[in-house]
Amino acid sequence: MKLLVFLATTTLLAGGAQAAEVIFAHGANPGNPRFIAAEKWAEEYTACRGGADTVNVAPSATMGNDVEMLTSATAGVIQLSANSQGPMAQIVPEFGLLGLPFLFADLPAAWKMLDGEIGAMLDERAQKVGLKVVGFWDNGIRNITHVSKIISEPADIKGMKIRTPPDQMTVDIFEALGAAPAPLAWSELPSALQAGVFDGQENPLTNIYSAKLHKITPFVTMSGHKYETTPIVAGLGWWESIDKETQDCVIKATKEAGKLQRQLSYEGDQTLRPKMEEEGATFADVDKKAFQEATASVYDKYAEKFPEFVKALKAAAGQ
Known part of the structure; x- marks a missing residue:
């Protein structure tokens, strides 16, 4: 926790210009909805930015496991990660509460909650440790x-x-x-x-x-x-270094790719x-x-x- 806060502080102090390359890292392999949606995210973000940025999607834990990716995002080594509920709960304990046994009747019920006040509360807590939650994808009912x-x-x-x-x-x-x-x-x-x-x-x-x-x-x-969610998190240092227009592109790409990811997850259950x-x-x-x-x-x-x-x-x- 102290390391993450320290890294977040030093990143914020360093500031820096907007990166020409955006690294979007995750741990899923080909065929997984998270993998497919990450590719969709790159397409949506690049189109929104009009080609001003390039996206390097780093799948299959090539940038480390989920915990390591969170540390890298906070340090500014990567910009974003499609991460996991458990690792997030290690630094923001409230994330773990989404997994209370038999809390949700189905996937849409979980999504509705995450897209509302509960999601905003989790984002607020994540920012205190150097991470910005830009959206919630799905990791299914287990x-x-x-x-x-x-x-x-x-x-x-x-x-x-x-x-x-x-x-x-x-x-x-x-x-x-x-x-x-x-x-x-x-x-x-x-x-x-x-x-x-x-x-x-x-x-x-x-x-x-x-x-x-x-x-x-x-x-x-x-x-x-x-239930578990897939939080899409950005390093707060990077997030605060980019302008509002770029932030809007991040949110838009996350939402559009999230629609696909959630749909694939739901269809998989069926x-x-x-x-x-x-x-x-x-x-x-x-x-x-x-x-x-x-x-x-x-x-x-x-x-x-x-x-x-x-x-x-x-x-x-x-x-």
């Missing part, structure tokens, strides 16, 4: 995959070695379910699963399919246990199940009430730490 069995009820998770993103909320959810969760960077997940380090993992169907995780962990339980079944995956639905009851303690923990924000989230989600 489900569990296992190497050898379906998770029919909470008891089936007891002792399960499950990979989570570097996100304390996800760890708390699975600890409440009796699992043995361990965080690991997304880029390292396929090899870790193949090596037998984990019994399984959790992700939205779009991520599972694009990374071919259903080939390694073919038992898919539609738990829908939490269409990927039969495709994955054809490729050998076994699916099962669950009685979510039992899982909600088993994870109720997670709400208690975070309501004690962030009472007003949890209250605002629950109200925005219609709970």
